[in-house]
Amino acid sequence: METTGKGVSMTEIRVCVVCDYQRGFHFSVKSDENGHHLVLICPSCGQSYRPGWQLTLAAEHLEKGAVYE
Numbered sequence: 001m002e003t004t005g006k007g008v009s010m011t012e013i014r015v016c017v018v019c020d021y022q023r024g025f026h027f028s029v030k031s032d033e034n035g036h037h038l039v040l041i042c043p044s045c046g047q048s049y050r051p052g053w054q055l056t057l058a059a060e061h062l063e064k065g066a067v068y069e
């Protein structure tokens with residue numbers, strides 16, 4: 001992933017520009033009056049990023065799925 005200043009290139013979103021962790025992000029969903037937005041969270045340093053990806057939630061509550069080992 002290329003970094004320019006404090007911004008993040010959209011060609012590949014994988015590397016944390018704060019701590020250089022390179023194996024991708026956890027994600028969370030932030031909801032506000034404008035809708036639901038995906039938030040990326042670095043699993044190493046905790047820095048969050050808001051890439052502007054708006055989500056449509058198909059269910060009001062989370063359903064548990066498979067448990068992967």
Ligand SMILES: [Zn+2]
Nearest residue numbers: 016019042045
């Ligand atoms: Zn980080």
